[in-house]
Structure formats: C-alpha cells, structure tokens
Amino acid sequence: MVLERQFAGPLQDTVIQRLRDPVDGTICYLYLPISAPHSPTTATGFVQYGPNIIGSINCLTPRAAGGKR
Secondary structure, three states, rough: OOOOOEEOOOOOOEEEEEEEEOOOOOOEEEEEOOOOOOOOOOOOOOEOOOOOOOOEEEEEOOOOOOOOO
C-alpha cells in the first residue's frame, strides 16, 4: 500500500489517510487518531488500548470503485 493523501479528520486529533495498492488498484481509507490513550507498558512491552480508540478502515476494489473489469 502506498500513502496517496492525508486529510484532517472530522474530530480533533484525527486524520484520514488514503492508501492505494499499486498491484491491484485497491483503495483504502484509514480513520486514525493522532494520539490514543493506553494502559502503562507491561513487562513484555505491550500496551492495551480502550474500545473504539484505534480507528477504522474501508477498502474498495477497482471493480467496486467503477474501474475496468
């Protein structure tokens, strides 16, 4: 995936990124927070995020986006 563009998100401290797969032309939009609160780092180096913090993803294939078959 190649990052094509980045837009300001609808909420404060969020962004929307448009990515395209150079092989098959699939386009994905990622909705992401710029910062996300999480638990303290565990002994193994992991953190735990709360619900609905990480963001979302939506992808369209070239066929769904109106491309050639």
